[in-house]
Amino acid sequence: MIRIAFSITLLLVIQMAFGQTTSKPLRVGVVGLVHSHVHGILNKTFKQTGQSDIQIVGIAEPNRELAERFAKQYGYSMSLVYPTIAEMLDKTKPEAVTDFGQIVDHKKTVEACAPRGIHVMVEKPLATSFADAKQMEALARKHNIQVLTNYETTWYGSNHKAYAIANTEKSIGDLRKIVVHDGHEGPKEIGVNKEFLDWLTDPATNGAGALFDFGCYGANLSTWLMHNQRPVSVMAVTQQIKPDIYPKVDDEATIIVTYPKTQTIIQASWNWPFARKDMEVYGQTGYVHTVDGKRMRVRLKNDKQEWTTEAVQADAPAGDPFAYLAKLIRGETKPDELTSLENNMIVMEILDAARQSAKTGKAVALKQKL
Structure with a gap:
């Protein structure tokens, strides 16, 4: 028993020394595939080897042909793909969502996620109007979720x-x-x-x-x-x-x-x-x-x-933004001002x-x- 306990302690020390974490990957839903920045999260999740800090549990994309094209490119199963945000959220229960849809649809994503307590990261800019942004802000405050905006230059x-x-x-x-x-x-x-x-x-x-x-x-x-x-x-x-x-x-x-x-x-x-x-x-x-x-x-x-x-x-x-998202939701890093x-x-x-x-x-x- 002493030997086993020592081995576990040694493993934890090694993981801490190399900056590794024992946390499970953050369960992430992807909303939309029509923004080409989506290749970043698809490549990170389905192409890169080794343990990832995120796991894609569902994709909401009504364009079946586009979803199938990317499935062939990245090797994910079409069972991950749902035609609506609501169905994807209810079936897969993600902890956070990354939005790669049209900018005008960012508000709809927050409207769907906020009441469910699901955090949201959208691609820049936040919205197409200040009026939409104010509604998104009100939802975020009411339901105590993060609504983050991802810019390449933040990293x-x-x-x-x-x-x-x-x-x-x-x-x-x-x-x-x-x-x-x-x-x-x-x-x-x-x-x-x-x-x-x-x-x-x-x-x-x-x-x-x-x-x-x-x-x-x-x-x-x-x-x-x-x-x-x-x-x-x-x-x-x-x-x-x-x-x-x-x-x-x-x-x-x-x-x-x-x-x-x-x-x-x-x-x-x-x-x-x-x-x-x-x-x-x-x-x-x-x-x-x-x-x-x-x-x-x-x-x-x-x-x-x-x-x-x-x-x-x-x-x-x-x-990268997804590593940051996982650490932020887990409470392992302080909020970044740019996002x-x-x-x-x-x-x-x-x-x-x-x-x-x-x-x-x-x-x-x-x-x-x-």
Whole structure:
């Protein structure tokens, strides 16, 4: 008995030393397969070897042909697939849901999950309107669930190291200007699948074009860097440079977000010559630029020239959104501000104002809360 007890203790010590957990994988339901970001969770769950922190217990997707196509690609059983969210939730009892459907349907997912006490992670942005976001927020508060928004850039070590330089270490003085560039050559140009392209280029299902698709990244990062401060005003200009390809939505957008002593410029585009997600943060006495998920350029007050550095994955809150989701629900990590509902309510307020500004040609003043 002593030998057995010693062996169990030794195993636990080894697991702790290597950061392993004895927790069961988080039971996750997938809602929708029409957003191409779904390949991340399908690959993690069905293709990667070794113990996973999540287990897909059900998929809600009414498009049977699409579900079968992915089943062949990833090897999952079609017995996991249900035609409606309600049936999937009731039959499989997930602890959390990840939404890879149309942005406009995020509210329906929260409406189905919240009364059942099921946590929700949606792909960016949170909603297609601030009004929908407020209803989602009310449901989350009422039923005490997490409603998280996933951005690729949340898991960039460079962004978190830039935040530390600017806000934790305060190495560049008070923030004065933030410039965020996001986008690519265009969804059709990079070859997204038809199911994704159809709703991504429809203002009713996506909220807008590049304005929402990539403008949300800058709004998310700016809100984070500004400690969830609501801006004073929002001004936006959009263009249809390729109306023959994108007749319903903008493909070029610039948003100016004004704070009392800081300005953020968000450049969202489906016209970049190559894909990019980078950021410039300027303070009174220095700056920090992120080049990609790792590489950075920095110049501080007494530096004669800028210098380069690299972030590591450990600078980010987790290696991927699903590992983070599992740890958060298990109480094994603290909430991350970038995915939080508080941050993304402000993001939606900015995007809503930007869409209105682009239509009217006027800046939109945000009412300040007392």
